[in-house]
Amino acid sequence: MDKPINQKAWFLVLPVLLLVAFSAVIPLMTVVNYSVQDTFGNNEFFWAGTAWFEEMLRSPRFHQALARNLIFSAIILVIQIPLGIVVALSMPRKGVGVSICLVLMALPLLIPWNVVGTIWQVFGRVDIGLLGHTLEALGIDYNYVRDPLDAWFTIIIMDVWHWTSLVALLCYAGLVSIPEAYYQAARIDGASRWAVFRYIQLPKMNRVLLIAVLLRFMDSFMIYTEPFVVTGGGPGNSTTVLSIDLVKLAVGQFDLGPAAAMSIIYFLIVLLLSWVFYTVMTNYERGGQ
């Protein structure tokens, strides 16, 4: 209670408040503004209330895109997190191999996203692509332009190729911070390889895994560029995820109101799910105490 109260301190946080206002709050508010109005062009707006939100939440198109997003993120997490851990565990700890490995692993992360999409678009083509043509030559019916399953397969493999190394690098950073004495003690205690992983390596990777899961979830849930370049959301609507649908709605059909409402719902879903992941994982770390 005896803390001195000094209102001048507000001036010190003012720059940050302004920056956040201009970079995040104001753009978000314009979106909120669009989401509650309707327009027929000529810059004339009419109050629409929560109509767009209700329409969006009832729209089967939105539900389908959301379901595609959830399935995509789930598959990505289920593949990339264990794979990243396995890759990190098998990376060398010392010698020249370390730098070679790190550079090779970092390469996919350095490639611009639409270039990644282009690479796989060409790679998977049945007529000239190495992957597509090889599969066809082997007698496997593969065509990501025609078959939705093949399209999903291509996008998932592409994302795994693009982002698993991020998970692996994060896990590797966690692994190398474990002192040698832990491994020595485990040998003295007669621990099996699995016990070493379960009781030493995994607990030490806990923090970085939390970051990896959050990053990979958010990124995969908001994915746009790569599937857009490879499949354009097709065949049909089979790879049309929320972000691609949103662009179609806002830029293609110029339905500003519904698009704005969809953006806000999309944003809230990402926020909510990230919060759930964070809470669950930090609780697990604390052992539910």
Next chain:
Amino acid sequence: MARIDLRNLAHAYGPNPQGPSGYALKPLNHTWEDGGAYALLGPSGCGKTTLLNIISGLITPSHGQVVFDGVDVTSMPTEARNIAQVFQFPVIYDTMTVYDNLAFPLRNRRVPEPAVDARVREIATMLEMTDVLDKRARGLTADAKQKISLGRGLVRSDVAAILFDEPLTVIDPQLKWQLRSQLKQLHKKSGYTMVYVTHDQTEALTFADKVVVMLEGEVVQMGTPAELFERPAHTFVGYFIGSPGMNVFAADVDGTVATVDGTPIRLPRAYGKAQADRKVELGIRPEFVRVARGEGLPVTIRKVEDVGSYKIARLTFGNREIAAVAPEGTEFPADGAGAIFDPAHLNVYVDGHLVDGAPAREA
């Protein structure tokens, strides 16, 4: 419990060691008797930890054999050796409770659960940790964590030996005394062979029946604390053990007379004339140097330190420094002081190693 023999053991970290300096551990033969309490004492980097890790099997020696009770275990992995080792920094399994931590070495060896429970509770009682058994280990203090590490070392009843690698480094000084005496008691009770690595002489001398002093990958002396104090086999042992350390200075020795800067000092035993290229030194503990007026080596008293229970006089003789320990209350002469050495405790060293003289004929 076992007797451990090291036969012609040596270790080099690099592939082709060039000369003695290429070895982290120089060739040595050594026996740890069954049930003995040993301390491995030496400065940092002298090969103590290497030797310990060779015994536990974390390192495979490049030369020689490690033998437990007559069985060659040199190529056996750590898990198969029945060795417990406690490290310098606490190693605990974060996600487990204290109980599970202590039970871990037993469960890995498929000990039946009732036996695990009995043993864990016994060790927890000894370490005074019964009230935290159900707590998760990660939230504990460094002291408690190291007690868990100790406990995991002690929990197995079948171990051949328990190795301690500076285990009390992170422990509070007060608790250190307590844990050290607990370890000592435990040794008496259990009869395990224990090897305790430290660079702290007090720790070594209070814990061990026998102290092994190492220097630059070599065992320079092994003996009881008293032997190390009275007859250091190497000048290094002389000033590493004891506070202040032994006085060592160059001298010419011929027969029963040593000459230091032209001043003769009588020796208790007769020594041959050393070869010209050898370094001959005289060593005497500060406890056996007496300061008197007008007798002995003429010295100047540079300063007197009063450490409470005794006094340390820092003397200079020519450009040599000599320390002398005197009981509390001793008055030192202001001028004309001389240092008198107790002849029975004068040791002669050639190239750092103690030499035994022949009994002097007219002693």
